[in-house]
Amino acid sequence: MHSNDITRLLPHRPPLRLIDEILQIQPGHILAAYTVGGDFTAAPVGDGTRGAVMPRSLVLESFGQCAALLWLDGAGRAVGDQEVLMFAAGRRIRFLRDAEEGDRLVHHAALDKIVGTTAFASGFTQVDGNTIAEFGSIIAVLRSWNSLSEAPNNIGTSAVALARKETQDDCCRTISR
């Protein structure tokens, strides 16, 4: 997949398009990369000996875009002109280390399941072979523009219900310990 394919499939535009290369893609799995630039910085929390880092929320965004590429490529389509691709829910997301400017994020994402216009993905992100973030479950939805002005829970009741069920399952497991 070429960079033009990324532009064709993903609706995100600079400065918030956070994937610049697809390294490997096959049904259900993708490796994609992003080199941390200077568009965004965050002061590292700590002893002040390290330089600016990529905000961890944007590491999450970058991974989400990687997973979205896998979904869209597998579906053989891009986000339509009257559609929006949205982050619906997430669970068990952990950040282990920061990514500094110049680091090459390599996302390993798996598409776990698709339910209608809702996709579930998971994976991790590495820099120089070291895992810096883990994504237990990421849920994205494709919605029509018109639906954005509808009543509450218009991100997708199915996505919310699925996320709630998974959270309840987690709570039951926690209580039973």
Added chain:
Amino acid sequence: MTPGTAAREADGWQPAPRGVADLGMVVLDRWRLLRQADRDGCLEAEGEVAVRGDEPLLQAHFPGVPIYPGVLMLETVGQLAMAALGMPVVLDEVRSVRFYAPVLGGDGLRVTATLQPEGGSAFGVTATGFRQDGVTAFAVRGRWSGGPWSESIGHAQQ
């Protein structure tokens, strides 16, 4: 001092400090403490941000339909925690997050958050975001870390 200014101060609102993350846009305009740290160290705060829609990040997400990215809602929560604790914080874990309704350009977002120490520099956050029309935009449970909690509580109690 005008009555409006006095009322604003009495409500406890104050401008948000400059964020740790330079995102090229404001993700928290003002904040206030709702409940100071109790015996368990928990405190509660709320913050607000006005999403314009013409910011470069919003124009990129997405062209023609500016939508406040979900990940930036996490940034808003983090910067609210930073304001309440008086020190930089970093996101360690998102235990769960759900986005219920989009926040579009022109919308306002109000976030209420409860912060609870979890040992060392770590603290748990349970936060909910509401659009200006009262619709719930998101709910998140996570863990952030920053400086020693004892120092943070000292700031929150001032």
